[in-house]
Amino acid sequence: MPFGGSLTVNKNFFVKIFILNTYNSVSNKKYKNIIYIINEFSRGYMNRGKNNKQSKKKNTKKREVDLFPALKNTVDGDRYGYINKDGEVIIPFKFTRAYDFNEFGLAIIKENNKFGIIDIKGNYNVNPQFDNINPYKEGRAIYTEKSKMGVFDQKGNKLRDVVYDYIGNYNDGYAVVAKMNGKSYKYGYIDLELNEITEVKYMHANDFNDGFGLIKIKDREFALIDTQGNISNTYNFEYVGSYGEDLMVFSILLGGPYGYINRDGEIVISPIYCDAKEFNDGVAVVSRSNSNINCTHGVIDKLGRQIYGEIYSDIKHLGEGKIALGLPIGDNSIFPRSIYAIGDSLGTLLTKFIYLNIGMYINGLSYGSDDKKTFFLDRYGRIVKNLPMVDGSGELRAKGGIIHANIDYSPYYLDKNNKFIYQPNKEFPLDKKYSLIIDKYKPNINYLIYIPQVKGIHDENIEKEVNSKLRKISFYIPAKEEVIDNEPNIIEDQVLSYNYYGNFQILFYKDNSLIIDLLGYYYSLGAVNGTPIRKTCAIDLLTGRFYKLKDLFKSDTNWRAILNKIISGFIENDPSYEYVFPGSFKGISESQDFYIDKDNLYIYYPPYKIGPYSAGVITFKIPFTQIEDYLNSQGDFYKKFNG
Numbered sequence: 001m002p003f004g005g006s007l008t009v010n011k012n013f014f015v016k017i018f019i020l021n022t023y024n025s026v027s028n029k030k031y032k033n034i035i036y037i038i039n040e041f042s043r044g045y046m047n048r049g050k051n052n053k054q055s056k057k058k059n060t061k062k063r064e065v066d067l068f069p070a071l072k073n074t075v076d077g078d079r080y081g082y083i084n085k086d087g088e089v090i091i092p093f094k095f096t097r098a099y100d101f102n103e104f105g106l107a108i109i110k111e112n113n114k115f116g117i118i119d120i121k122g123n124y125n126v127n128p129q130f131d132n133i134n135p136y137k138e139g140r141a142i143y144t145e146k147s148k149m150g151v152f153d154q155k156g157n158k159l160r161d162v163v164y165d166y167i168g169n170y171n172d173g174y175a176v177v178a179k180m181n182g183k184s185y186k187y188g189y190i191d192l193e194l195n196e197i198t199e200v201k202y203m204h205a206n207d208f209n210d211g212f213g214l215i216k217i218k219d220r221e222f223a224l225i226d227t228q229g230n231i232s233n234t235y236n237f238e239y240v241g242s243y244g245e246d247l248m249v250f251s252i253l254l255g256g257p258y259g260y261i262n263r264d265g266e267i268v269i270s271p272i273y274c275d276a277k278e279f280n281d282g283v284a285v286v287s288r289s290n291s292n293i294n295c296t297h298g299v300i301d302k303l304g305r306q307i308y309g310e311i312y313s314d315i316k317h318l319g320e321g322k323i324a325l326g327l328p329i330g331d332n333s334i335f336p337r338s339i340y341a342i343g344d345s346l347g348t349l350l351t352k353f354i355y356l357n358i359g360m361y362i363n364g365l366s367y368g369s370d371d372k373k374t375f376f377l378d379r380y381g382r383i384v385k386n387l388p389m390v391d392g393s394g395e396l397r398a399k400g401g402i403i404h405a406n407i408d409y410s411p412y413y414l415d416k417n418n419k420f421i422y423q424p425n426k427e428f429p430l431d432k433k434y435s436l437i438i439d440k441y442k443p444n445i446n447y448l449i450y451i452p453q454v455k456g457i458h459d460e461n462i463e464k465e466v467n468s469k470l471r472k473i474s475f476y477i478p479a480k481e482e483v484i485d486n487e488p489n490i491i492e493d494q495v496l497s498y499n500y501y502g503n504f505q506i507l508f509y510k511d512n513s514l515i516i517d518l519l520g521y522y523y524s525l526g527a528v529n530g531t532p533i534r535k536t537c538a539i540d541l542l543t544g545r546f547y548k549l550k551d552l553f554k555s556d557t558n559w560r561a562i563l564n565k566i567i568s569g570f571i572e573n574d575p576s577y578e579y580v581f582p583g584s585f586k587g588i589s590e591s592q593d594f595y596i597d598k599d600n601l602y603i604y605y606p607p608y609k610i611g612p613y614s615a616g617v618i619t620f621k622i623p624f625t626q627i628e629d630y631l632n633s634q635g636d637f638y639k640k641f642n643g
Contacts, residue, residue: 065102065103065105067090067101068082068083068402069082069099069107069411070089071424072428073424074093075428075436075506076506077096077505080095080097080109081098083421083422085401091122092122095109095110096110096113097109098110099135100135100399101120102136102154104155105120106119108136110128111128114128114131115130115132115143116128116133117156125156131147136154140152140159140170140175142167142168147165148165149164150163150167151167151190159193159194160194165178165180165185167190168207171207171208172208172210173192174192174197174213174227176189176206176207178200186202187202187204189205189208189225197227197229198225202215203215203216203218205225206243210246211226212225212232213225216240217234220236220238222235223235224263233263233264233265235261235265237251237261238251239258240261241278244280245280245282246262247261248260250267252271256271256274257274259271260276260304268302269300270304273286274289274290279302281345282301282302282345284299285297285298285315286300287310289310296310296311297310297312297314297315298310298312307346308325312326313338318358318360319360319361320362320364321345322345322366322381323343323345324343325340325343326338326339327339327340329495337495337525339355340356340357340358341354341355342377342381350381355369356368356371357393359396364378365378367396367397368381372391374389374390374394375387375389375390376389387416388418391407392408394407402414402421408440410423410424411424434455436455437452437453437454438451441471441502443488443490443491444491444494444496446490446495447499447500448500448502449474449475449476449500451474451504452470452504452518453470453471462543463544473537474502474504476522498523498524499522499525499530500522501520502520503520505517507595507597511640513540514537514538515538515539515596518534519534531606532616533606534593534604534617535593538641540640545636547637548591551635552635552637553631555632557629559627560587560588562630563588563622566622567588570620571585579614579615580611580615580618581610581611581612584610593606596642599625600623600624601622601623604617604618624642
């Protein structure tokens with residue numbers, strides 16, 4: 001099902017930005033921006049890399065592959081297949097994840113919770129048996145199998161039987177590898193043929209750039225490794241960062257301040273910054289703010305000269321000599337959102353502060369969005385008028401002569417005249433009688449929910465009642481866990497202090513009986529983590545009844561006591577539940593979250609309820625055989641879902 005969200009502005013924002021754009025003035029306050037973006041669908045495209053001379057010798061003939069991953073919504077969840085430029089389905093929708101074909105005619109897919117590789121006919125080049133396969137880069141794909149990692153070549157062949165505890169993606173023809181040594185990892189490098197160019201013995205290693213990789217030999221001793229595995233230079237500082245464009249971030253003291261040294265270890269820019277990033281296109285993002293809140297950033301060149309002053313809430317490299325410069329908007333003074341302008345690496349602002357999001361430049365083309373639309377941007381930051389402009393927030397990319405859109409996290413394809421080539425279905429059948437409609441609710445750019453609505457219930461009033469309740473349960477308001485009576489009072493141009501994204505998945509459907517998960521992700525600006533939200537509904541579509549946990553049990557039994565005893569036993573005796581907060585489990589509540597399958601009852605708790613965030617949703621699986629004396633096996637609930 002589609003899933004997503006984005007950014008927003010308020011009524012006063014337009015006045016603020018007009019003043020900034022007219023007078024080029026900003027406040028002296030310090031700001032920091034936190035942005036949450038989901039774009040996994042395009043991961044394969046973004047991770048394409050170049051092949052060096054070594055890989056070219058081994059490569060097979062490259063080909064243009066005009067097949068594109070496409071989404072179909074089904075009763076079994078998201079399913080991906082491949083379409084051609086005309087929107088015709090060439091490879092059926094049977095994968096739970098699918099990535100772009102590479103230039104050698106291979107694509108990584110996921111099926112039955114395992115990853116594999118297919119060819120352009122949909123045949124398995126590598127059977128789906130791996131825990132993960134990273135998208136191809138530099139003609140190599142990194143796989144994970146049983147906690148070990150290895151490498152596929154451009155033909156989908158395993159390169160030797162050498163495996164590591166960790167392999168990073170290739171960069172400049174080399175990859176960082178690591179092996180567990182006691183309680184710590186040791187690092188080194190491999191080439192495209194899995195030859196070790198160094199021993200795997202270093203405390204840390206960074207990606208190769210410009211022919212060198214930076215390693216940490218021991219505390220206060222760093223060095224550069226060349227492509228032959230020879231140590232080129234050593235540096236005795238508390239910290240040295242990745243090598244690139246002949247410069248490295250360094251600090252003399254633990255925790256900074258930071259400056260820059262060159263390959264010879266000479267201090268080029270004095271350590272005066274509380275934060276300093278790597279150089280890219282001849283410039284680097286720096287900050288002298290000594291606080292993690294309300295932090296401002298600027299841009300310097302390789303001589304330490306200020307290209308853009310330290311007044312910006314957020315700065316992002318866009319590639320191809322372009323930079324996104326953000327200024328704060330909204331009334332949240334601690335963690336404000338940003339509105340962006342595009343500048344170049346010479347210090348020239350190319351646009352006004354008008355964009356809420358800007359993508360990376362590829363071949364002179366990027367994308368941007370405001371509070372209403374998403375569109376293409378040229379190398380000067382201008383909207384490209386002869387390419388599609390679409391409603392909603394997300395990303396646009398030209399791919400193989402067509403346009404890939406991922407808007408509000410619903411992926412689809414357009415031609416250059418803004419006509420749909422393919423878009424996911426908004427309705428899908430449960431069976432011959434019922435179907436589910438995906439209803440999009442987006443009152444503003446911060447708040448987005450995809451709500452399930454049932455179609456085909458014989459009684460119109462029951463259908464309205466079921467769908468109304470599904471809508472109410474789908475809504476989420478901070479600090480309120482109860483179902484609200486009406487839609488959230490969210491104003492279109494309001495700047496919220498949080499983002500909320502909602503979606504759903506079907507857990508079970510059979511003969512008028514539906515179990516559906518209403519899922520969400522709540523992120524409060526400034527928080528370390530967001531909070532996953534989950535509400536499960538078990539529905540009889542004939543009567544419109546939403547079952548509660550008590551409906552599963554005989555009314556004359558003390559079923560709560562037996563469940564409390566079983567769960568307490570899990571917490572006390574099962575090591576997998578050692579993270580549960582002592583004394584936090586207070587017993588089964590009247591509105592207890594749960595779901596069932598054919599053989600088991602599942603009781604679950606959201607993060608923070610009885611355990612830490614890192615534990616996720618804590619779930620207790622209780623077999624029906626363990627509680628069969630208490631089950632109302634002749635009741636509607638049990639019979640409908642287990643008969």
